Amino acid sequence: MLSEQYKREMEQLGPRQEELERLYTLIEGGTDMKRKKWIGRRAVAAIAVCAALTLTATAAAAPAVWRSLQEHLGPFAPYAQYIKGASCADQGIKIQMLSAISDDLEARFYLSVRDVEGDRLNDFLTLKGNLTAGEKRELRPGETEPAVSGGMYSTSRFELISYDPETKTVLFSASIFYEDTARPNGEGKLTVTGMSTKRGGLYADVPCASATGGTLQSLPLSKNDKVIFTPDELGGTGYTNAVLPARKVVLAPGQTPMDIEGTEDIRVSSMGFASDGCFHLRLDFAEGVEPELRKDGKSTMMFGFYPEDDAAMDVRFCVTQETLVDGGLDVLFPLIKAEDLKTLQSGSVHLSMPYSRPGTDIEGAWSTEFELEHYLSTVLDWQGQVDGCQVRQVALSPLSVTMYSNDKGGFHNATLYAVKKDGTEIAAEPGGANYTNLGAQGGEGWDAFNTWKFEEPIDIEDISFLSLKGTLIPVN
């Protein structure tokens, strides 16, 4: 069949995994920032009560790095695997796999990068490489392909957790989400081909509470200013360049200076209404800082105003024109006017800005292999109804729950609880999910694969029920 052959061939043609990872980083950058803060707060509480950590025996090697790792693991520290003897060195840089925690849904890895010859690293370090740990799962009886798409057993996305200037060591984490198409197979391999301190990324919220209804000093657009994004480029939204004001101005610099939390590379220079009657945000860049642009010179940045009240959110708040100005960037919001002042003052502008900064590139070859242990999920002997949906399989590990059902989307936002034998509960927040509309394939209804991750590990023997949307699912 022409169609089948064409599909098979196209499946082989990409996209490349690293490009997908790059896209996910770009799209999910803001979410990751929030998640990191959340883990931080939890970790501080966990550290205070967790006196015995399995990793303390190795703390003498680089105390700050291990402390940071234990903080990040929080209550999961006793469940993590300490990886021995997996290190490599090149170009005076030593990379070591430190720890991993995994079940058959997801694996999280920790590795350190240490400059043993110089002082070339800092907390802007990014890695170029790949971590692989797993394989495609075998097809089940009656399957021609896995029930859900997606899932993978490698990643090229390394998230910096901390940098310790005393030991010149950076701690990274990396995650692999196996979903239901791949599985860990006991083996892992890390390959790094380069690293750089030249790439920065700012994913931050700038509160607009200090904005006033007055008109700030404005400058006409000069020939040196360069427009790198216009409303037209939003495409198919109903908004075009026709919404731009007739008067072409940018804010004059330095009128309402303000630091942005977490960075010294970029700061607010001016924020408020310009003489064109529209809201503007002007940013200043530190020396050597430049926004990352596409090959055609267009913007890869994203700006949007988000009111405090989600119900007040409107697409017009994300319509922008971005102009590179002397030493920075002017962001014009043509559809935010003085009459929006109250809403404006209640919210913040979300910035998503990949950029380059002064730093060092180090090319080399680092590679090491390691053994990965993982917790196996237990499939529960239960099928039934939850909130009017038919559940056909539930599986449980100390770290997560997975569920197949015909849910239409209600489970995606629902917290699941593990009810212990003493009546106390441990919450599990929804993780990745996959919904397939069978109607679009000639079938009926929905096929859903939902996942939840526990906020602290559970001992399955200690659990009586799982509770989801008021339904109790027996565990033992």
Next chain:
Amino acid sequence: MGEPWNDPGALARQFAPAIYRLAYARTGSRADAEDVMQEVFLRLVKHRPVFDSEAHARAWLLKVASNCATDLFRLPWRKREEPLEEDVSAPEEPGAGSVTEAVLSLPARYRIPIHLYYYEGYSVAEIADITGKREGTIKSHLSRARALLRDKLKEGEPC
């Protein structure tokens, strides 16, 4: 906005490969297809349209991808047809005599309808909606493209 089809991250994980493949079918270039894939999801995040179903989200993404891939060829500095690029680290190229090679050799206007029909399984009416063309036009494009494909694939058969 809590449904997965209104979550840009979930949509990227679910549909990015499909968007890439549509763009590849139109451009024949991995680099361009990756650019289109990124552009489509940047527009999604910037615009944040509200979808009422997964199918609605998928159709919107493919529509934007179709427009972006076509727009690439309107850029004045660009040649009308791009050669397939060399890249040792990238996935393999379509082999000689493959259906994909035959699709890429079709006139550009036929490639998106053919891809949406054979790969995505859309109907003529749905393809018309996604590409913004009349059903009659799509029918004629598909009919002509299928005839061309048949000829091209026959040519490639061993004697």
